[in-house]
Amino acid sequence: MLNTIESVNSVINNFIWGVPAMICIIGVGLYLSVGLRFLQICKFPYAIRVTIGRIFRKRDASDGAMTPFQAVCTALAATVGTGNIAGVAGAIAIGGPGAVFWMWISAVLGMCTKFSEVTLAVHFRETNKNGDLVGGPMYYIKNGLGPKWHWLAVLFSTFGVLTVFGTGNATQVNTITTAINSALENYQLINDQSKPVVCLVIGIVLAALVGLVLLGGVKRIGTVSEKLVPFMALLYILLALGVVLLHANRIPLVFTMIFEGAFNPQAVTGGIIGSFFTSMKRGVSRGIFSNEAGLGTGSIAHACADTKKPVKQGFFGIFEVFTDTIVICTLTALVILCSGVTVNYGQAAGAELTISGFTSTYGSWVSIFTAVSMCCFAFSTIIGWGLYGARCIEFIFDEKVIKPFMVAYSLVAILGATVDLGLLWSIADTFNGLMAIPNLTGVFLLSGTVFKLTKEYFETEGKNA
Template identity: 50%
Template sequence: MELIASINSAINGFVWGVPMLVLLVGGGILLTIRNRGVQFRKFGYAMKNTIGKIFKKGEAKEGEITPFQAMSTALAGTVGTGNIAGITTAVTLGGPGTIFWLWITALIGMATKYSEVLLAVKFREKNKYGDWVGGPMYYIKNGLGKNWKWLGAIFCIFAALAAFGIGNAVQVGNITDSVNTVILSFNPDFSGQSTVNVVLGLILVVLTAIVLFGGIKRLGAVTEKLVPFMAVVYIVACVIVLVYYGAYLPAVFSKIFTGAFSPEGVTGGAVGSVILVITWGVKRGVFSNEAGLGSAPMAHAATSETDPVKQGLYGIFEVFMDTIVICSLSGLTILCAAEGGALNLNIGTEGTTALNAQALGSVFTQKGGAIIIAVGLALFAFSTILSWALYGTRCCEFLFGSKAIKPYQIIFLVIIFVGATMELSLAWSIADTLNGLMAIPNLIALVGLSGVVVRETKRHFSEKVNK
């Protein structure tokens, strides 16, 4: 484990260095400029045609899911532990200023996610089972051309492996962590955590298998119910805490904006900490909303929507809901509770949910806070596991054909059990590394196909005007 950790640390330092941040943010800025800030210009239109149609029943043929189900599946993949434990990590290790860079990453990431989803629908194809399949590997192959298929294969290798980390082990580990926190809040002397982890691992394996082997239709049906419910429960709980600590909000926002540019705004005041703040903000922003990673387009490609731009609008909403709303609430909740003296952020704990539970517990009691976090995290993480099982499967199918689907799914289920008992900090680090690696071929494709995104966007809105 120590050898793996040291190798991963070296790769991670390279992958998440300044060049990657420039590629991620620069790619988003390029797409924003080329599409004339579509995420800002058409924000109202995007909300009206996404969240505004949440209660509209859609029809989807065999092998398809409705546009809302596609968005719910993608949002299920993005709204996970990164929205709770990941934000706590960013704030404790990078300071309050990381929230500012989280917002910047999200605003730019809206254009990136919009472009990814648009291209996924534009260049998707049907597999042997009659299901729509798409994503970076398909818009690389069908958009950039067959000579670039190798780049799509590289994306698939990293994404299929990343599914074991970001979409599996990290999520499972945080579920077990939060459940054990609840148990300890009721019984501080409890010593059976390892047994609890094993039981939870088995339960998650069974639940995931039931949904996973039911196909894309069952996955869409589950996520469209699970995602809105879990989001509402968590949002309401955080809003109540923010109202309770409302008097501290001005001071918190002041620390966010000053901490974004000032080393003094960082926990511990480390040398060169402005870069640390930006790095943690961007890393957690990407980990949270996955804009630029190329994961969510694989879910959106299964939509029954035929207009790439209309489905692309769900990408804008997705980043807004995931990062601007849910991540901000997580960050503001722990910062306000800390400002009010209810908890101490100077502990540098990575991937912890204890601080989130403590922040909520300062209003809902310690046990109540632990339960809210455990339930919220379990739902967030489980939905992420389901979505990333689909992503990994699609990548494996692209690489090895349909015969490889079942073996990959079985390995994925085994990793769930392993993730329930492995060291969580290592899982976070490996997930970070793989995120960066899978983003590289996807961002190259997005830049190369940015002209297609511009043409499709102009076509859609010119047709809308002429109607």
Template identity: 45%
Template sequence: MDSFIEINEMINGFVWGWPLLFLILGTGIYLTIKTNFVSFTKFGYTMKQTLFKIFSKEQVGEGEVTAFQAVATALAAAVGTGNIAGVGTAIAIGGPGAVFWMWLAALFGMATKYGEVVLSIEYREKTESGHFVGGPMYYLDKGANKKWLGVIFAAFGTVATFGIGNMVQSNSVAASLNTTFDIDPLVTGIVLAIAVGLVTIGGIKKIGQVTEVLVPLMAAIYFFGGLIIIVLNIELVPAAFGVIFRDAFTGTAAAGGFVGSTFAMTIRFGIARGVFTNEAGLGSAPIAHAAATTDHPVRQGLWGIFEVFIDTMVLCTITALVIVMTGAWESGFDGAALTTVAFDKGMPFGGHIVTFGLVFFAFSTLLGWSYYGERCMEYLFGEKSIVLYRIIFIPLIVVGSVGGLRVIWSIADTLNGLMALPNLIGLLLLSPVIARLTKNYFGENGIYEKEKQ
């Protein structure tokens, strides 16, 4: 079994290597240009239509959940351990300079996520039971006429949810609660499984109702906790930014417990962990957005821009600044442990913020990815297969909490990366559709011009 995991880790290193990272970044750059830089030129309008309408009850068009409930579900899946452990790993291996490349990937990733969401609305379908379904498998099938790629994506997505969206999350929570409060991992797993089961049985509507409350709450607690540390050590902020920008182009020399990194490592882990945190290009988020109530694909696409901005440019930046400015990155710790050490250095009981953040973030990720898995399973085998999926998914939460089935965990991480390949192909093939819908919305006589009048 160990040898199988080692072989898979070698494959995983290739999957998450330079070719995929260049493809993800290149697709983001291409779509940014193709959409006439809408993620930058219309950023103010995007915030007006998203951030300032989070709690608005006004809904136009048709759908199954509100626009914010859809993005909250997507954020619930994206805003997870990646924001805490992923940033810590990027800095621990790539040095502080990795943060710059994480930012760069996110800036272009906003156009990628925007394109994914636009296509998910354009090609979504309504099932016989009245549910709205969509995502890469549907726009690959109906839009690009590549059903085989849709099947591949759905197959990769189904299995990947058991690892990255399930056991990785429950294991992180169980380990953190065991370390901080000496809670038995098995107890944590059982409680998590029951909680997730109670929510997911209600489908996207119930998940949306929970996440629209949970996501703003957990993000606010973590954001303000990190912000307090930054304010208390405000004199260290300029130096922290200086280290990030300097090391982004030089790599990082060994310091303290940090073993040093090359320029190539800095770029690779910055981009890879950036994608891991905001999921732009993976094709997961548009599955949730497909159920949103909206009158135009672009209107919901703006929430995709918002999603990447909040996830990486705000929450990940908070984590990164605390790690760099407190000097914790030189401690030799990695992942969530590094972030915990940094918050503890920043203020008394700061590590508890990370612990509670992990609990809420991981729980929300379990909810979001369970929905992704259900939709992928449904695409492959029909609505009746959803019950079977839940029978497998929920017990694995307990298995993950006690560290079991590492082989599934390892394979799922690889398949998570492979999900991106068919999705990126679909985005490139359907880029003219994304451009046309963008022009339709922002062009003459479009919704944007009418709203200005």
């Protein structure tokens, strides 16, 4: 039975993350980029000025809402996760250094896609019975396309609920327990006999922490995210920059490997990876999986922002993809390639490859800091996806199911800490990709609204933009 499920899921997964889906995601991103006159490039300095300026502007949000900065931190909490550490390593191992180049391409186009998603989410959002601002793909499909498209909104929400327990929770908790166990083993503080007990304790503690944050509502999620995300991102960026600077003499060689490997991977990997398409597919799919541009999930958090300007909040989408993929994913790639650790091309790899880049440079003591960083990455993802799941299940049913969902979602942390998740991860990955289909359909059909809102915004801003 399990083999049958695995085989069926494998076929669907290969299609969802295969050529047709990537053409669809890149195609919509390119279409939006042309329609917005490559806003993500031409207006990039303005986007950074607007977003950074609002980050340092201290103000409280109204009830049932987040500040714009809290909204972007919550969205970043979900996107900046273990995929930035393990996903990039896997892309390089299977697709070669050239996969990094295609990751950059997916990010540049993804900036426009996410800008559009956030703009639509804020423009078409609603206020629920509890007084909370709610929005996202299901709401802009329902309110933007009309009642006849309601089924598409329900489809997105259904895929969202099915995804959060795996991608957003169990697999992230499993990463936390792995990181902590690895650090403790380095100092011989645990053995094989005590490991299951440690995992159970970690699972219970995480379940309690997740429940405490999520049951506190939108404002508590925003408060935790705005403190956790800058800390974890800064810690990781500083550690990674240290590796790059200590191996600065290898930087020119590494960039040569990336650009040459993008079009001629066999020349860089010794013939082990000989397919240009393999490099492109791995880079694009890992980039999309990391920054979630095209999946629509990040716009759910942005819809909670206390703002009256959809387009202005949309620029946070550009900032988000830039931070997640261009900055953090690139630094991860440089840690692996600059440190000179052995990469077994053609074989699957994960976080251990990235961690080896740190330990080979700093020594085994840095495993404590990488463990803390990975725990923060994974915990923030759990919080962000908890909000996404709550909004999706609320859309299908009503506000009454939110608290029971939060409790169930929190308890899944215990399962994630103690059970082998092989098939669950694969199925969650499939549902994650399935969300892109209804979302991109909605964004494409509502692209005219995005173009109109953006044009009106810049006509109002005038010379300031």
